[in-house]
Each structure stands twice: as C-alpha cells, then as structure tokens.
Amino acid sequence: MKRSIDYPLESRPIIGFADDYPAGFVDPLHLHHRSQLSYAANGTIAVRTESASFILPPQRAIWIPAGTMHELHCRASVSTYTLYIDPEFDRGLRRCRVFEVSDLVRALIFEVGGFPADYDLAGREGRIARLLLDEVEHMPSTPSEIFMPSDRRLLRVCHALIDDPADQRDLDDWAAIAGMGRRTFTRLFREQTGAGFGVWRQQVRLMAALSLLAQGEAIANAAFDVGYESASAFTAMFHRTFGMPPSAYLQQAHLKPRPMQRARGPA
Template sequence: MAMNPTDTMKPRSHFVFTPETDELTSPVHQHRKGQLILALHGAITCTVENALWMVPPQYAVWIPGGVKHSNQVTANAELCFLFIEPSAVTMPTTCCTLKISPLCRELILTLANRTTTQRAEPMTRRLIQVLFDELPQQPQQQLHLPVSSHPKIRTMVEMMAKEPVEWGSLGQWAGFFAMSERNLARLIVKETGLSFRQWRQQLQLIMALQGLVKGDTVQKVAHTLGYDSTTAFITMFKKGLGQTPGRYIAGLTTVSPQSAKPDPRQ
C-alpha cells in the first residue's frame, strides 16, 4: 500500500488512489508532508497519540506533517491520499476530521486521475490552487474520541469497544479500578476534557458509524451498543451528529454521477 511517497518530491502536492479489498491496519508511521485522507467508500479510523479519528465516506482526516499515526481501513474501502507541502497551504496544526464539499471532492478526484506530467501543466496547476484555496474552508467535524497514554483510560477504551454492553456506568469502572467514582470522574475529565457520559457517548457515535458504514442496520447497531430501544439510540445519534442514522448514512453514500474514479495505476 503506497502511503509514504518520497518526501523529496518537488511538487507541492502528491495524490495516491488506493482501493482495499480487505480490512487493513497500517503500523505507526509519519510523513514530512501534511496528509489528507479522503474516504470515497468504506471508512478509516486514524489513531494518533491522544485521539481516535473516524472518517466515514465523503469525509477526510487531516494529519499535519511529522505527526505519528496508524490507520485502520474497512474492507472494500476506496481512499485518496493527498500529501501537501507545509508551505503550500495553511491547514490546521492538529489532526481533525473535515467534511469535504462536493467541489473539493471533485477537484481531488480530477487531480488524482491526472499523471505527474499533467499535474505540471498550467491548467492543472490552477486547479490545484483552487483546491488549496478551498481546503482551509472545509468545516471540522467532531468525529474523534480523546484518549491519553494513561493506562486506565486506555483500558477503558479497549474494553468498552470490545464489550460496550458490559461497561455502561462510571460505577462499574470505579469498582473495577478499586477507586471512588469521584476520583475516576476527575481523572477522565483531566485526561480527555470530557465527562464520562460525554466521552462514552462519543465512543458510541464512532462505533455506531463504523457499524452503519459496514452495512449494519440501525436496530443491530443499537442492540450492539446496549440500547434498550432503537428510538433511544436514534435520539443519542441525532443529538451528537444532528441527523438520524438513516439520513446521515444516506448523505454519506450520495455520490455525484459525474464523479470519475481515479485510475489506481497512476
């Protein structure tokens, strides 16, 4: 999987289109250039030191140059990697998930479908500049889970992800760690900036998106996360992301008919 093009390349940007047929986890790595990963189909979860970033279809994750990270890609995913010189455009200084506009998406796909020689042509360079003008305007989305290197926080993330139904209350965790609920609540706020309830809900949103993107029904996702009713799950989802699960996923899978899939050989 070509994910780390030569950093000595002269162009200010470099595009790599990658189709994946199986689930894939990349080891921790970093790039000198900033990296934008656009999910065309499927989804990718990016792990950095203090957070997990969820990238559903038609969204992208921005990773500044020099930031160590690893990626987990769902089966049958199609991704477009854009590597950008730090001096080429002003982008966020920290990782973030971006909601990519149709214009930016079409620009990325068009440029990814052009050869290195074509990208040096004046017309293509103008398209690249339009993309660089638009990228800083893309809205950031709260599709990340703050974590930390604290062993208790890491344990909670791992166990809640594996068994979300079994670990639903702060009291359960306080008993598990043999500490008071008050002290554990303070630790969570200190390490993540969120209350236990907010933090757990953010994990549930990310897990819900992962399931829905794979094709799981709303009912199955609600059951997996331990909700007594589908209605309660839908309420939580809408509160967190502003739309019901059905409408949210429908929006992710709506693709412009004019879109041209990049040639993976380029």
C-alpha cells in the first residue's frame, strides 16, 4: 500500500490523510520535515520522543513540530487523521502537546483532509486551512505527557514501567536495576523528569489505563491491569488528573468523519 510520505506533501502548505494501524503496530524513531497534527478518531496511540512519552486517547489530537524525532506504538487497532503542515505556516508551535479537540476543530480536520492535493490556496480551501491553524493554537492541552530522563540507566527503568505499568517492584528494586543507590536514584530521577518516582509511575499507570478503557475494557479491569489495588483508588486518581471520573471521560460524542485520502504511513 502506498505510504502517506510518498504523496506530494510539498504541493500545498497543509496536506491530510487518514491512516489505519493494526494492533501491535510500531513505527520506530523517525522525523518529518513538516509539522504534524494527528487526531485519534478511534483507539489510543502512544507517541514517544527523545524527551517525553505521550498518550493520545480517542477524540484528542497531538501536535508534533517539524524535525522532532518520534516513534508510534499501537496496542490495539487505531484510526487516525493526520495533517502535515509546512513549518512556514505552523504559527511557531515548537513543542509537542496533546490537546482537546473542539467540534469545530474536528470538523476542520475532516474538511482539510478531504481537500484534493491541488486545492486553491487563495480560495475557500485555503481560508479553511488557515482557520484550522488558528483554532489549533487556542485549543487547551490535556494531561497526557510523561517526561523521560536522559540518563540511559533511568531510561531503562522508565521503558520497563511503560511496557508493564503493573510491575510491583519497589523503589529499591528499581534503583538496583539502574545500578544506583536509592538516594542517587531518587535525586537524579526528580532532576531529569521533574517528578518523584512514585508520582511518575502513577502517571504511567493512568495513561496505560486510559488506553485500556479506550479499547472497551471495564473500569475495574483496567485499574487492576495497570497495578491499582482497587477501582476506587484508580477512579479517584483519574478524577484528580482529568477533572472527571473515567465513565464521564469516555462518554463523549464520536462524530462520523468525512472520507479522507487513505494511506498507510509513518506517524
């Protein structure tokens, strides 16, 4: 199947595609010369950069600036809508972030994604594309970012926990895996991630649970699967982080998009 990167992205400042990824799909570290906006219509995506890990739940979008090394992980099948934006038109948005998608932004993503490759920049299509960028700039961010350390020993620990959030080994065990003493481990971890080890692990568990919920897993099962001792403890933490219980978070409208150009390609 033709990859989205093979399409004439240089033909217009903003070009959009729809992509389907199977369960277990991994797109290893790569970069694009254009900025990227990816919207998860169904399923949950994990995006890892050299400094952070992001969870992209359904009905959210991620902005990835041009030149950012990133990789994509899909635990379950995912449908995404991706726009590639010429850096000259990206409004100086120079950091990755996951953000809320308003009804207007969702509609604009679908609309721009359906434009032909040679759409009229000076006409209606060009105005809609510029409006989309205006709106994206003002969308509120949603908690989904997990900062990663630069130290390779700490990275080994972090990747192990992201791969298995339910791992119950304690702080001393993880310090030993990193080849550090407890005090050195906790000090360096906080310096490089901006959070204590326990808080960081809770964030990882929350994001992993969010991915399971998006796949249709029951709240209690998701809580236990990522290491929480009770569904109530998970619900309380979820509410503090996202401002609503998991049941309310998942009860959001899923609007049916317009068809976009289909292409399998790197995220």
